[in-house]
Amino acid sequence: MSEPARVEDRREEWNGPVPVPTGATVPFWAATLEGILRYQACDCGNRQLYPRAVCTGCGAEDPPFEASEGVGTIYTYTVCHVPGEPGFADRTPYVVGVIELAEGPRLLALIDADPERLEIGASVEVTFWQVSDEAAVPVFVPA
Template identity: 40%
Template sequence: MKKPLPVPTPDTRPFWNGLNEGRVLLRHCRDCDCVFHYPRTVCPDCLSSDLGWRQASGTGTLYTYTVSRRPTHPLFADEVPQYLAVVELDEGPRLTSTLVNVPEANITIGMALEPVFERHDKERITLLRFQPANPELRGAQAATQSAPATSLLTEDSLASIGKTGEAIRGYPVSVEEIRRFCFATDDLNPRWLDPAASPDGITAPPAFLSIPFDTDVPLAELADDGVPLAQQGLVFPPLKARRKLFGGYQVEYFQPIRPGDVLTRQRRILDVHERQGASGSSVFVLIEATYTNQRGEKVAVEVNTIVNR
């Protein structure tokens, strides 16, 4: 599940469009002359539907807030501590927001605030956050935990982000190898097994993707955890961690894989970040692998998350 963003409705769309343009729009009732938020199809003062829009100053004061030291939902774990605020705009209406660019010690109820427009370009949504109007009160948000006492990162860990490994060719995909894979995984879909099932012949099941890169090695060349010691084409950041945990896998497919294909895999370090938890530090390493076929077509892109402790 992704962090939820607003999904505008026809009657609230102008408010969100306004934020995209850096303007805060409030609903205005032509009958009783009040302004209100959030946008509704009737005025909450007099129930009139003779409504327009007014541009607000965007500035306001802090009505109340809390420092949330536990995530209010797992999707917001990356924002802890959250400075959850109720902001009262100069025009009167209140809205839900969070405070940014402010050290915890500088937050006081009643403080003057100004808007910060946080753009999410892909979703074409702008969230309205607030910072102190007085520049002297601004500053970095203090981290909840003091700097990690035992970081597992080395000096070169973060510098390795973006590093690309050697492109490796897998062994050619064959009908027999696909059959072995299907029987081993108990996946008897005729699309993978029966040449008559489709005019284009059989294709490999999606999970077959990495099979042509699994070359058999003698027992002596396996590490204690059963993974071959030599990992051709794998790039990995230098860390002080001892153990690896599988932390997730996502893959996007672009082309089917067919018998006769020869895939090439190239891996790169997409991201490295460290998180401190109650039981110590974990380093999340994201490895992206791009698969292309013998015609140079992109077949799939996968991202592996490996948790290092």
């Protein structure tokens, strides 16, 4: 990633779920506070996100992290009209999508955009909403 992405402080207004960094996820969440999206890139060639203690391709322990460019495309998405979490009631309708990063891994994330203007295959880039002192949630916006 050439430049860190924007990190917006949303701690005062956020009432959704808050990630708790533990184990293999600690380096991932620490990087989010710096505006960096990290994924694991195992020596076997497998790339995975969200972080796990073992590679889902070969079973190697503690696959190393690499920084993503923070860009990708919308693989699929849905518009939520009924909140999946109590803290999302005031956000409806909101968009949740599977983002395919340029490096290959896919992740489920919020897409901060007008649902009427989205389409599968559209380019997106990561931003972060800081929701606690320990984590910022990756949120994607149209590129």
